[in-house]
Amino acid sequence: MEIIRTTSRLSSLTKEAKAAGKVVGLVPTMGALHAGHLSLIQRARKECEYVVVSVFVNPTQFNNANDLKTYPRTEDADCELLRGAGVDIAFIPSVEEIYPEPDTRIFDLGEVANVMEGPMRPGHFNGVAQIVSKLFAMVNPDKAYFGEKDFQQIAVIRRMVEICGFDIEIVDCPIKREDDGLALSSRNVRLTPENRAIAPMIYKTLCESVAYAKSHTVDETRKMVIDNLNAVDGFEVEYYEIVDPITMQPIHEWKESVNGAPHGCITVYCGEVRLIDNIKY
Numbered sequence: 001m002e003i004i005r006t007t008s009r010l011s012s013l014t015k016e017a018k019a020a021g022k023v024v025g026l027v028p029t030m031g032a033l034h035a036g037h038l039s040l041i042q043r044a045r046k047e048c049e050y051v052v053v054s055v056f057v058n059p060t061q062f063n064n065a066n067d068l069k070t071y072p073r074t075e076d077a078d079c080e081l082l083r084g085a086g087v088d089i090a091f092i093p094s095v096e097e098i099y100p101e102p103d104t105r106i107f108d109l110g111e112v113a114n115v116m117e118g119p120m121r122p123g124h125f126n127g128v129a130q131i132v133s134k135l136f137a138m139v140n141p142d143k144a145y146f147g148e149k150d151f152q153q154i155a156v157i158r159r160m161v162e163i164c165g166f167d168i169e170i171v172d173c174p175i176k177r178e179d180d181g182l183a184l185s186s187r188n189v190r191l192t193p194e195n196r197a198i199a200p201m202i203y204k205t206l207c208e209s210v211a212y213a214k215s216h217t218v219d220e221t222r223k224m225v226i227d228n229l230n231a232v233d234g235f236e237v238e239y240y241e242i243v244d245p246i247t248m249q250p251i252h253e254w255k256e257s258v259n260g261a262p263h264g265c266i267t268v269y270c271g272e273v274r275l276i277d278n279i280k281y
């Protein structure tokens, strides 16, 4: 595995790989790698002949300075994990390398970005579109891998791909969970032991809501999830929405859609830590 810090070296190596007829896969990450990332990398390794993993804590997608400051950074451990996973390139650039000048692009992300994380984290999705479009332009991968934990982010990235006209397959990969159901996240290391003890109740409640939904309306089901979690000392639900899986727009009736089964998307503060999760109905 080669560790690369410059965009020029990254582009020239990936160009070579493509010229040699290799299928190139990209796994964009912000580091603090865990088994969830590893599952994306393993999938990429299976489907591609040349695998690039980027590790970059992208400042333009943070709308909270403290969140950016406290985001875990574990480069040595990340490199060890990437080496063990048989990655070809670990791309670990500096902020200056990626943004020699401020990125002033504003993406017209439309309806997929105007709900849930969109209004809660103004500028977040535009920042995601900025960094992912830069990585796509540098690597020009055949396939790029994203985790379904960030369910809305995948819809936003698909929209960015459409806007920019990239010919890249977006591969969404299932959420990885701890044995007790907590969705793996780099932010989990910031949970106190007390927070960690209650955190699995998020997924447990989402699972219970799937059974509850069979005899209740969408609005009743949504309310059940919000009320049950808010009743737990240590949780504060920011939002819970049951949405169309493609448009991300909240639905109010359980009806079949050509877009597939509705998805419930939640953000909960568990103590100081903002956790997200989702479930299919």
Ligand code: PAF
Binding pocket: 028, 029, 030, 056, 058, 061, 128, 131, 132, 150, 153
């Ligand atoms: O999901 C993430 O870790 C980030 O949003 C991504 C896609 C790597 C862009 O910085």
